[in-house]
Amino acid sequence: MGGDRMRRMILLFLIVLMVSLVFAGEFRSIEAIKASGELRILQTENYWYPFYYLDEEGKLGGIDVELGKDIAAALGVKPVFIRAIATHETLATHLKEGEGDIILSYYSYSPSRASQVYISRDYLVQNLSLLINNQILQRIKNELDELTPEKLVESLNDPSISVLVMMGTVYEKIALELFPGAKIFSIGTTENLAGLLFEKNYDVFFMNDLWTETFLVKNPSLLIHYSIYRLPSEDQIVVGVNPANADLLEWINRFLDSDYNRTREYLNRYIDYELIAKLHREISAESRVKLLLEDPYRWIVLFLILLLAFLVVWSSQKKIKKKSENGKAPHWLLNIWTILFAMVLGFYSGGAFPDIVEGLSPLGELFFNYMLLCGLPILFCVVTLNILRLLMKSGGGGFLLKFLGVVLVFFVLGALIGIVVAMIVEPGTGVPKESQEALVVSMKATNPFEEVNVTTGSILWSLPTNMISNSIVRAFAENKTLAIVFFSIILAFAIKFVNDSKREAIIDSLETVGEIFIFLFRLSYYILPFGIFSLMLSQASVFTGDTSVMKSLIMLIGCQFLCFVVWFIFSTVLGAKLAKMSPLEYLGAIKKPTMLLFALMSSVAVIPEALHTSEQVEQFNDENQRGVLPLLVVMLQPHTVSLFAVVAIFNLQLLGRSLGPMDYMYIAISSIIAVIATIGVPSPLDLFTISMVVLPFNIPPTQAIFFMLPWMYTGRRLEVMGMMINNFAAVQLFRSKKPKENLSPAAKTLE
Structure with a gap:
């Protein structure tokens, strides 16, 4: 009897020990990270310009890459960027399995993600946005007395409307909630996104404003077919931390609140806000054309052209x-x-x-x-x-x-x-x-053709x-x-x-x-x-x-x-x-x-x-x-x-x-x-x-x-x-x- 009790206690101890070892392997403490000399940063396999991508020299760069280097430097270690074969939605699983220390991968906050991993304070806040086919948008404007975000979303919630989203992102889930009556299509990579939109296979592309605006600056001819419309809903970009590593979460929040956080500097480096502003600006006839010459030289040149024309003719x-x-x-x-x-x-x-x-x-x-x-x-x-x-x-x-x-x-x-x-x-x-x-x-402004x-x-x-x-x-x-x-x-x-x-x-x-x-x-x-x-x-x-x-x-x-x-x-x-x-x-x-x-x-x-x-x-x-x-x-x-x-x-x-x-x-x-x-x-x-x-x-x-x-x-x-x-x-x-x-x-x- 006593032997059985002893065997049960030993078995229970072994189980507890094994579970402890398993959970200990799922995350590393700040001391363990410093001791290893590396901060493992999880990112998706697909690139997301301008947050992480390969530059012309084939080197990894972007806003999240710069921020990851700063966090690692503050810890006194080197950053190691791990390209997980995963979507944004499955990164949490890889983090909990101990494949990385943090998620720094253009990671949006959502309640479901917060239930799986610790979520840091946001280091970037954007608005959700719609890239809408101009003909669809004009038709909706003609049907409404006043265009508001609520009325626009309601008008797009129609079986005849096709909405394109990125697979495995927060936006895919939000699109299903916002447009349950529309046809939702998902793609896994942004590489061919411009081509799909050029072909006008879809009426709406749903994302956030900053990424979409940056995308339009790189592909300005899309503005012939589409217009961007900002929604009031916010999109918070955060860092993901293992739910068992509260100390690291607290450290990252303090870092993001400190002067060492240079996110704004990186945004200005990688994003041309002047060009983005012009995407939304209505250019008046007066400001659209800069004067070739100022007075009185423009009149003098005009006279000379007329005189030359007269003599030649x-x-x-x-x-x-x-x-x-x-x-x-x-x-x-x-x-x-x-x-x-x-x-x-x-x-x-x-x-x-x-x-x-x-x-x-x-x-x-x-x-x-x-x-x-x-x-x-x-x-x-x-x-x-x-x-x-x-x-x-x-x-x-x-x-x-x-x-x-x-x-x-x-x-x-x-x-x-x-x-x-x-x-x-x-x-x-x-x-x-x-x-x-x-x-x-x-x-x-001048194209009269359908x-x-x-x-x-x-x-x-x-x-x-x-x-x-x-x-x-x-x-x-x-x-x-x-x-x-x-x-x-x-x-x-x-x-x-x-x-x-x-x-x-x-x-x-x-x-x-x-x-x-x-x-x-x-x-x-x-x-x-x-x-x-x-x-x-x-x-x-x-x-x-x-x-x-x-x-x-x-x-x-x-x-x-x-x-x-x-x-x-x-x-x-x-x-x-x-x-x-x-x-x-x-x-x-x-x-x-x-x-x-x-x-x-x-x-x-x-x-x-x-x-x-x-x-x-x-x-x-x-x-x-x-x-x-x-x-x-x-x-x-x-x-x-x-x-x-x-x-x-x-x-x-x-x-x-x-x-x-x-x-x-x-x-x-x-x-x-x-x-x-x-x-x-x-x-x-x-x-x-x-x-x-x-x-x-x-x-x-x-x-x-x-x-x-x-x-x-x-x-x-x-x-x-x-x-x-x-x-x-x-x-x-x-x-x-x-x-x-x-x-x-x-x-x-x-x-």
Whole structure:
């Protein structure tokens, strides 16, 4: 009996001892930490910028890392950061199992966490926040008399609303409590968060304000789609301590209350509060643009620009009049120098006299809308007639397929050249975040177009979806150029199978309608300088705050020139090889039509001289070549494909938008389709088809056109010269395999 009692006591003692040893291993006292020389700090496996992350050198840095080093230094030990394979919610388990001494991992207070571990006093207090899709937010504002946090949360608590949260965080639990009726989605890492929000798969991102604001500063182009809204609820960031280690908790609280706590210093080091403040600031028209020059210098420069414009235009008109056969010059408003100085004057006036921007900028929108009013019917008529003429040409569908195949190959090369040049040179990178924010604010204020949802999975499918409209009238009303082009092609195929008399009547009607709208469009030439002046006014705000955007514009023009050089070399080598001539002989043979196109900038006007060259040069004197050359002169414009691709990528780089393979593929395909839509359309209307390239990325077409204007009115002559070199290179592909012997002999080169 006594032996049994003794055995029970020994067994009980052993159990108590084992339990004591287990619990003793779960935490270390302050003395044990000092004796080991290390403070073990638990953090999640995923990084949370700017609290803990790897810097450019691959070293661990951030606010929590700096704070952890200070705590360790105060204890006289070294910090050891343990990256636990855990979420924030499971860090407490790792701490209680003795894997670390404290949790310092952007750790938010919650009642459930306080029941598992000791929670220190907060070292940072934030507010919960919502990053809301602008369209959703605007709809809610329209439905409410006054927007309050309570009403906003109530409106978002709807099955149609999708809320994105970070998995294993406090915010995941709070979102389930705040939005029980909404669809809650969780992701485990922030690495692809920007991409998910760019694709607009979710209506709301729920987090706290400081982290979300820092995230937006790094990704300012998200402001095009989203707005941040602070909630009154607080989010306290704390240190977690083992529940058996009350002494360490008391020590950490004293440290956080002392002057050794430099959290505020670290916040200012890692977070740009000035840029964050601008995320919430409503920028007035007066403060949006800084003056380029102060009085009286801005007036002096204005006078000098006007004087220079007058002298240059007057001199140009005088030269044109002297060279003209009838001794007359076109109206001075039609002079290319008038248009160039209107562009310069509009840009300068927008920066030097910002007060006039709000009053005169709408005139630019009216001009833009008038050109669309006349241009879309022209686009419809020209595309229909061009496709119909190709179908009706001898050889029918076979010739059409070969012709379109050649054109498509050149256009694909154009897209690739534009994309590669933009990727290598990166003209839009290096712009400060502040300038990116200002650009995004400007775009949000001036973008009149509805947002288009393009996701990684559907970006290519958006082409056929946007191509086929359920109403052609609606396509015209909503400026859906892609749908208009597709309908024109379908209509051309249908007209081909109509009997001859009706077909001729339809063709005559289309030609008449096209001529009417071309006449109306040409009337806009007289107000073209005023329209461009007004469009340029509002663009000055992009450049006056930071010269880096101006540098980017110069880089863009350099990219466009580089594209011309690549095309010039490629076309010369290809044309010379196919024609079995030296490059100099090839250029010499086509010199006259090339220079004529360079001077007139009219593909239609140069067709007679191009045909004359074809008849005089043996290598081009073939019936098929002479038949296809006029079509190539009008339709083959691979340079413009390169230009559209470069400008689209440049605009996305300016906004800090990272592009993936699907984005580049979409830009390539849409640039090709957009240029096909410009065939036969008078300049500068052809520029507006770039809308189908940039609108899916929510870039206003007017902004894309603005960045094309400097090249279009300076380098366009080089571009059209390159077009003629391309045309005579491509026409070699249509030479008969066995040319007729009765063709007239010709000189190998044209003197």
